[in-house]
Amino acid sequence: MNKKIVIKTLEKIALLLELQGENPFKVSAFRKAANALELDERSLNEIEDITALKGIGKGTATVIYELMETGQSTQLKELEEVVPKGLIPLLKLPGLGGKKLAKLYSELGVDSAESLRAACVAQQIRQLAGFGPKSEEKILKELDQLGERSERLPIWYLQQIVNEINRVLRSISVIQKFSVAGSFRRVSEMSKDIDFIVATEEPEQVKDQLLKQLTIKEVVAAGETKVSIVLDAEDVVNVDFRLVTMNEYATALHHFTGSKDHNVRMRQLAKEQGKKISEYGVEQPDGTIMTFDTEEDFFAHFGLPYIPPTVRESGKELERLKELGGLVTLEQIVSDLHMHTTWSDGAHTVKEMGQALFERGYTHGVITDHSQYLKVANGLTPERLQKQRLEIYDFNEANPDFRLFAGTEMDILPNATLDFDDDVLKELDFVIASIHSSFSQPQEKIMERLFTAIQNPYVHMIAHPTGRIIGQREGYNPDVPQLIQWAAEYGKILELNASPFRLDLCIEHLMMAMEYNVPIAINTDAHAIEQLDVMEIGAKYAQKAWLKKELVVNTWSLEQFETFIRKNK
DNA sequence: GCCGTTTTCGGCCCGACTGTTTTCAGTCG
DSSP, X not given: OOHHHHHHHHHHHHXXXXXXXOOHHHHHHHHHHHHHHHHOOSOGGGOSOGGGSTTOOHHHHHHHHHHHHHSOOHHHHHHHHHSOGGGGGGGGSTTOOHHHHHHHHHHHOOOSHHHHHHHHHTTOGGGSTXXXXXXXXXXXXXXXXXXXXXXXXXXXXXXXXXXXXXXXXXXXTTEEEEEEOHHHHTTXXXXXXXXXXXXXXXXXXXXXXXXXXXXXXXXXXXXXXXXEEEEOSSSOEEXXXXXXXXXXXXXXXXXXXXXXXXXXXXXXXXXXXXXXXXXTEEEOXXXXXXXXXXXXXXXXXXXXXXXXXXXXXXXXXXXXXXXXXXXXXXXXOOXXXXXXXXXXXXXXXXXXXXXHHHHTTOSEEEEEEEBTTOGGGXXXXXXXXXXXXXXXXXXXXXXXXXXXXXXXXEEBOTTSOBSSOHHHHTTSSEEEEEOOSOTTSOHHHHHHHHHHHHHOTTOOEEOSTXXXXXXXXXXXXXXXXXXXXXXXXXXXXXXXXXXXXXXXXXXXXXXXXXXXXXXXXXXXXXXSGGGGGGHHHHHHHHHHTTOOGGGBGGGSOHHHHHHHHHTTO
């Protein structure tokens, strides 16, 4: 029995119980059980005693065993008979949860979006206890928007929104301090909303300014401490602002950064010490509330090292970080190995890019313009490549404290050959190979192309190995585990492309690569100076995969890097 | 439904906001 199916089933049961208006703790017990299975790395058969897992007891184990034996769940079947399917999508309507939907179903027979709408129009809903005219109005409005609003938005889209909001927040003088929080701060690939924590003594003024300055489609809530809006942008986004005092800032930031599981674990830990965590501080055993200047101080209070937002996920990070020591940080990065210039489709010259790298405190970098096949990007011929190299040499001569290497981002062609001959490649310091065409080839063909690159002695790295664009396209579907094995065997680097559009390889694959000791290069693939800044996103994403520093090529010194790139020559 | 070197019963993370109430339930994060 596939573990994924078991997890799905437990979650489905939770959903249906919720729609029956069941005890929320019982509902979450099924979700916790699903979560426990998900977090355990073993397959179902490898787990000897399933009830030994925290969160799985008699009830949920029964479901799991039945699924393993018969492939079905009696409990799920029974629930499906009682709970109308049409109610499930209605849970997505803001303001309607399990209890209310259960009531609407039992009292009015509401079992679909259509019957819910009809009940609103007939003004039947206002007659139920706990509902009123406003409920009908709100439900009708939400029904119109159901399906219109996208569930989760990609990090590259939200980044633009966050930049814009940051600009507005900076302009409000009564704001003492602010930060984005939530899953965006944790560098999630997709988020369903954006959270901000704002420290101020004048919450009323801040509220007024926010409502005035932002382009708002709808105000969801505007209270003393919370302003919640729907922003009118290309794709509408929910944005929440939490208004707190400077004293509360650190704990509020921690609380609203999450994740939920991380917070639950922290609160349990606090409870063990007789303390109580809320967004306003930590209540001590004697009842006094303690606040903190920084999140670092907050963690230290519980005897923990600073846990970066990026790894605040399951709650297991509390122990894991202590065992592992530190995580890769932006400060450890001394190079960027993938960028473009005006020679191909970049916006800045070799000199400008080199200077920008130096100013970021790096010790070295590689210029890697596109190769001739990519005509739309003005890819370089061998002749132009040679000319470009002279410009790079000039730069190095003028900048003795920095080293620029000559490289290429060479296309792997659809027919599984490379865009440059070995004669050309061997003249270069660093060779990236990547796929930019014929994404829809069968996997065997894609793998044949990648293998050609992997086994070429002059190729050092495969860039954006899957070709995905987050939330937009899947990429060319390579067999990544196979690619990782080849990279290990042939001593090649795989890229973590730091562009928020890509983040490629993904976390799961980065973890796999680490198991095989495959070196990973975090690269910006910058086409302009400003884009060199996405290194920060890349470094944070690497943290999420718990990448070891020694496997991250950009943390290597100039000498280490040179040793690596020369070894095939 | 799950859990337990203070507990096999009574908690389960905690608090804000809204719309319904006239002190609170439900939802949300």
